[in-house]
Amino acid sequence: MRQFEVEKKTTRDAFGAAVYELAKEDPAILGIGADTTSNLGMKQMAADMPDRVINMGIAEQNMMAVAAGLAASGYRVFGGSFAPFVAMRALEQFRTFIAYPHLNVVMAGGMGGLSAANEGVTHQCPEDISIMRSISGNVVVYPADTASTKAVVRALGKHEGPAYVRLGKFAFRKVFDEDYKFEIGKANLLQDGKDVTLIACGAVIYRALQAADMLTEEGISARVLDMSCIKPLDEDAVIKAASETGCIVTVEDSTILGALGGAVAEVLAEKMPAPMCRVGIRDTFTESGDLDGLMDKYGIGVKDIVEAAKCVIRRK
Amino acid sequence: MEKELKRLKKMAVQVRRDIIEATSHGAGGGIHVAPALSAADAVTALYFKIMNVDPEDPYKNDRDRFILSKGHAYAVLYSALAEKGYFPREELLTMRAINSRLQGHPSYKKAPGVDMTSGSLGNGPAVGLGIAMAMKKQGIKHRKVYVMTGDGECQEGLIWETAMAAPRFGADNLVVIVDHNHYQSCGALDDIMPLYPLDEKWKAFGWHVMEMNGHDMADIVSKLSIAKEFSGKPVLIISHTVKGKGISFMEHNNAWHNGRCSEEQYQIAMKELDGQEQAIEEGRM
Numbered sequence: 001m002r003q004f005e006v007e008k009k010t011t012r013d014a015f016g017a018a019v020y021e022l023a024k025e026d027p028a029i030l031g032i033g034a035d036t037t038s039n040l041g042m043k044q045m046a047a048d049m050p051d052r053v054i055n056m057g058i059a060e061q062n063m064m065a066v067a068a069g070l071a072a073s074g075y076r077v078f079g080g081s082f083a084p085f086v087a088m089r090a091l092e093q094f095r096t097f098i099a100y101p102h103l104n105v106v107m108a109g110g111m112g113g114l115s116a117a118n119e120g121v122t123h124q125c126p127e128d129i130s131i132m133r134s135i136s137g138n139v140v141v142y143p144a145d146t147a148s149t150k151a152v153v154r155a156l157g158k159h160e161g162p163a164y165v166r167l168g169k170f171a172f173r174k175v176f177d178e179d180y181k182f183e184i185g186k187a188n189l190l191q192d193g194k195d196v197t198l199i200a201c202g203a204v205i206y207r208a209l210q211a212a213d214m215l216t217e218e219g220i221s222a223r224v225l226d227m228s229c230i231k232p233l234d235e236d237a238v239i240k241a242a243s244e245t246g247c248i249v250t251v252e253d254s255t256i257l258g259a260l261g262g263a264v265a266e267v268l269a270e271k272m273p274a275p276m277c278r279v280g281i282r283d284t285f286t287e288s289g290d291l292d293g294l295m296d297k298y299g300i301g302v303k304d305i306v307e308a309a310k311c312v313i314r315r316k
Numbered sequence: 317m318e319k320e321l322k323r324l325k326k327m328a329v330q331v332r333r334d335i336i337e338a339t340s341h342g343a344g345g346g347i348h349v350a351p352a353l354s355a356a357d358a359v360t361a362l363y364f365k366i367m368n369v370d371p372e373d374p375y376k377n378d379r380d381r382f383i384l385s386k387g388h389a390y391a392v393l394y395s396a397l398a399e400k401g402y403f404p405r406e407e408l409l410t411m412r413a414i415n416s417r418l419q420g421h422p423s424y425k426k427a428p429g430v431d432m433t434s435g436s437l438g439n440g441p442a443v444g445l446g447i448a449m450a451m452k453k454q455g456i457k458h459r460k461v462y463v464m465t466g467d468g469e470c471q472e473g474l475i476w477e478t479a480m481a482a483p484r485f486g487a488d489n490l491v492v493i494v495d496h497n498h499y500q501s502c503g504a505l506d507d508i509m510p511l512y513p514l515d516e517k518w519k520a521f522g523w524h525v526m527e528m529n530g531h532d533m534a535d536i537v538s539k540l541s542i543a544k545e546f547s548g549k550p551v552l553i554i555s556h557t558v559k560g561k562g563i564s565f566m567e568h569n570n571a572w573h574n575g576r577c578s579e580e581q582y583q584i585a586m587k588e589l590d591g592q593e594q595a596i597e598e599g600r601m
Contacts, residue, residue, distance in 0.1 A: 065445075072447060073450030073451065096439070
């Protein structure tokens with residue numbers, strides 16, 4: 001089974017660093033946070049370009065609406081806070097004043113999914129992807145590691161319209177290298193297979209790859225798709241996977257209600273019905289703990305993915 | 317100046333006529349008429365005296381902005397924009413109806429001249445602060461962002477986040493006008509959630525606070541002119557108004573928060589407005 005090293009930096013660090021690189025090239029780029037610019041990796045940018053990073057204090061709704069005003073005046077704004085405060089507390093400001101006027105604002109949710117880990121349920125946000133993908137015209141991305149985060153930020157720097165990026169609190173496993181390719185609305189085929197397809201996003205992609213290795217040992221050939229871009233979803237890749245491998249397992253550290261699993265299920269139900277299983281957090285609040293331990297306890301262990309794969313294969 | 321005031325007063329009457337026309341004959345159903353009428357004089361002064369805007373080039377970056385944060389008073393904004401020449405007056409009868417550019421609450425760029433989406437209460441000053449900060453960054457001087465909120469709207473928490481933030485960012489190009497008409501949807505503001513002392517609260521947050529009679533055009537022009545030139549602090553103007561102002565049966569009557577005129581009410585309202593125009597013409601008003 002492949003092993004993946006924990007990175008030295010977080011995707012939050014990578015986000016801020018990538019925004020800083022973009023800001024050097026594009027004078028229209030601003031950073032904004034709600035006492036979170038340092039948490040989003042913008043400390044260096046704020047030090048070197050003090051007029052390009054705005055800290056609105058602990059006031060997420062104001063931060064979000066101010067970002068809308070800046071974008072309505074021609075700026076391209078990259079900002080954020082912790083996921084529950086972006087995707088919940090300031091959701092209406094994001095929806096009505098950023099997404100509805102289709103402004104160029106990328107909001108990051110640090111501590112997305114389970115990644116707030118030992119901070120507990122107040123700061124975890126397994127709901128962010130479900131919530132943010134329901135907003136019309138919004139792009140929703142959950143990069144797996146620092147290299148992919150950098151590629152995602154670069155792509156969003158050229159994108160017209162709103163986007164939400166889920167970031168982690170602690171360092172994730174390194175899955176990709178610097179030549180990672182990211183295109184909005186496109187999945188990446190990580191390995192081909194014929195018996196089942198595992199579709200994963202973000203911090204759990206490495207677990208999907210490990211599950212594929214365990215399945216190989218049992219003679220099962222698994223395709224693995226990196227679906228870091230949850231919206232717009234690469235429907236063609238989903239349909240192709242269902243058609244060619246006959247069954248699907250989605251993997252994410254999100255609620256199974258309406259996130260990647262929900263998005264894939266919608267495509268399958270309407271366009272290519274196939275047995276599927278959503279690996280993710282069941283309808284429950286979790287608890288404090290280390291990220292790996294939480295994933296294992298709440299149903300996102302490598303063994304859970306393997307079991308789900310065998311289950312959907314049996315249902316073919 | 318007298319001639320100028322007469323022109324503005326007559327324009328305010330015309331804006332009220334447009335509002336009543338839409339309230340009576342519009343295709344979109346009921347209109348939030350009384351909150352539009354309380355705001356009519358100040359909005360008229362902004363578009364026809366104070367702001368530098370160009371209907372031929374509605375979104376040029378170098379312009380003053382207006383955000384109607386109390387977006388449920390859309391009828392006053394659409395009427396002022398139509399009179400200013402952004403779109404034909406006849407289009408006012410489509411407001412809130414299907415396929416209209418005049419959405420149920422203002423939508424950014426959908427109708428020409430709408431500077432920002434609004435209507436979800438409490439957000440206008442914050443979005444306005446963002447635009448004001450952008451103006452500063454872009455070196456746009458001598459332009460301001462005018463935001464009009466309702467008084468009940470000041471019950472929203474976000475108002476006070478922005479109240480705290482605007483002085484911190486030196487946003488002396490932000491002018492917030494509170495249309496203080498004493499009513500909100502469910503009744504009298506004082507019964508539901510009093511705000512006083514409203515002036516002291518804003519002053520404590522670091523704003524320059526002024527008050528004006530929101531139905532005295534001379535006072536409105538005077539205070540808005542001061543606000544236009546003011547520097548050093550963001551400006552907050554408490555505009556003392558009457559909900560439903562200008563139409564006798566609507567004044568102080570919260571039943572007209574949202575409504576539709578019968579033909580008889582329409583005739584009465586139009587006759588009153590004609591009378592007001594006559595009085596202005598004769599220097600009696």
